[in-house]
Structures are given as C-alpha cells and as structure tokens.
Amino acid sequence: MKRYLIVLCILHLMATAVPAWAKAPREIAGYRLGQSLDSCYQRVVAGPVYPVRLRPYLMEVPVVVPQGFHSGYIIYGNCADPGIIARIKVKYANDSRRFFDQLLNRLKQRFGDPDEYKGDAFQAYLAWKWSFEEPDGQRITMILSHYSGDDDEHTQGNALKLTLTTQIAKERRCYEAEEKRKPKPGMRLGRGQGRAGAPQNWDNLLPRP
Template identity: 55%
Template sequence: MKSVLAVMGIGFAIVAIGATASAQNPPREIAGYRLGSNISAYGDRIGTENAYAVRLRPYLKEAAVSVPEGFASGYVVYGVCAAPGTIVRIKVKYEDEGRAFFDRLLAALKKQYGEPSQYVGDPFQAYVAWKWSFDVSKNEKITMILSHYDGDDEEHTQGNALKLSLTSQIAQESRCHEAQRRKEQIQDSTGTARFPAPADAEAWRRWLPAP
C-alpha cells in the first residue's frame, strides 16, 4: 500500500507544478538523476562496475541505477568519448504498471509540457508511446517519451516507463567516435591502409549475407 501511495504521489506532484512550468523549461531530471550531469556525482547509486556498451553505439555505456520508492527500476546512458561520464539518457520504470496510471501521467505531462510532438507507439496501441521534442537552443535538444506496454515482446518495457534523452550530446558522442575511428583507419607511414578492403569479389563474400 505504501508503494502505491508513493507512485500516486509522483503523479500528483507532476500535476501540482504543471500550472507554473512550460515547454520553455524542458524536463531534465527524473528519479534523482539529471541529464548533462556526470555519473561521478552519484557515487554507488549508479552501477558503473557492471556498465556495458550500448548495442551499435560503442561511444555510449549503459548502467543500472538505484531508484526511489514509486519506481521499479531504472538506468542511465553516458558518453565515453566527447564528454566521458556525462549522462545523455535516463529511463525509469514505474511500479504501477496499469493503463489508468499511464493515462494520469500523460495528462499531467501534457499540462506541464504541452501536447506531445508525435505518437511513436504502434497503431494497435498494444505499445502506446508519446514523444515530446524540445529544441532548447541550437546546441541543446532534449526528448521525452512516455510509454505503456502490455504484451510479450521483450523489445518494449513492460508497464509504464519514461525516457529522457539529451539527443544533442548523443550526436556529439557519435561524432567524436567517428573521428577517432577515422584516425585509426588512416594510412600508416608506408602508405598501407591499416584495414585494407578485400582485393577480390570472392573475399567480399564473408561480409555478405548468404541466400
């Protein structure tokens, strides 16, 4: 019962400050973690010892975090190239997995930050997701996605979840990684490429999917 009341409190808190907040003040913090801050500020609340590289994005690492009452779990994603340790994404799952709670959260977020920029869920609404995009400045862009899922696909987080992303910093991390990768591929002093491409069509086959 105590956990349920705590989750309800989260929703009420969002509604309570909705009247004074606006899209000019984009969301940056949830469950005690803030976009743009460094993981070093949170001590052992972030499990960096078990962090791992984000799939297809080696310039980012993901680590589980401890969360306050009312949340079931969470993680942060941070950069390892342009600004090592800087938090670029925060995702939390709420303890209450019900659709009614999701609808209350959605209404509260609309009141605080305005209407979502787009619907990013599926057309059948098994996976319901709304996205807000905030162009804070030329160099700072933030997105927020509120989602609800009640299905068997492990691709989506079960229940209710909220994700904040500092997309401008993610782009910087990507550019930094690409610059480093290109440096590693430049030709050495003898003029031989460090990673030469296969010289004949037969050699290419190992890189191509078979029928």
C-alpha cells in the same frame, strides 16, 4: 458584462496554458541530464558496464531508484565528454494502463501536449514523444510509453525516457572522427569472398533448431 467575462476567460487561459518557453524536463528519479556520473556514482548498481547496442560511444548502467519506480538506467558518453549523462530511462512500479493515462495527463499539464505519437496503431505499444529546444540550442526529448505485449524490444508496463539528443550527437561525431583516424589494416580476400552473389554456404547464415 459580456466583455468582462471574455477578458476573464482570456486571463484564465493565459494562466493555465503551458508557455512555449517552459523549461525542458532534465531530471527524473534523482538523476539529471548533463550531470556527471561521478556525482551519483554511489547509486550505480555494482556490476559490468555494457556499451549500448549499435552505439559503442554510449555506455549503460543500472541505478538505484526511489519508491514509485521499479528500475532505472543511465546512459553516458565515453568519447567527447566521458561520464556525462545523455539519457535516463526509468520503469514505474505501477504497470497499469490507468496509471499511464494519469501520467500522460500530468505531463501534458506540466509540459504541454506531446509532439508525436510513437506507438503502434493497435495500441499494444503506446508511446508519446515531446521535443524541446533550450535557449542555448540544446535539444531534449521525452518519451512516455506503455506496453502490455510480450516483445522484448519494448519495456513492459510504464516507462519514461529523457534524452539529451545534442549530447548523444556530440558523442557520435567524436566516435566517428576517431574511427576515421584509425589505420585500416589490409584485408586479404580468399577466392569467392567479398564478391556479390549467392553465399557459398547458406547453412552458416541460417538459424538452427
């Protein structure tokens, strides 16, 4: 009888555990990593398109999101594969910590425990990161976050970010290769410019009231 109970427990664990080969998350709010922006262009919010800060090889656009979400953004490449979605960011309508905990538990059930904690030690910013590698070598990360502070660097409330990291790396390599091919114009330095040491005019380098 004891052996029978042990076998049942093992079978239950095998049935409920998330397998290592579970499929990586690729889609959220009706948008899918690797998808062409053209296939969902009618849901893009009209307005200017901006390059991602410090990453000129990526562009970001706001998109229409379904009920349950507050806002969403799509990031796509503009070099190696123009228009291919490399990242999806969504903010949930519910900003509460309780909702975040519920999301975290459900994500654990579907995709297993996260691989890394990315938040701060004081838990003003909570962030958990999952990393996946698909059979074809493509890598995907998922970050669930909650923030209740007043720093603009973090999204307020609850947010989720899916990233096709291999696609972003591909776009970066393409951009760097193109930059190397561009002719470098000659630059004439004035007296005192381009030399190490103290700046000539600190006032120009400091913020003002």
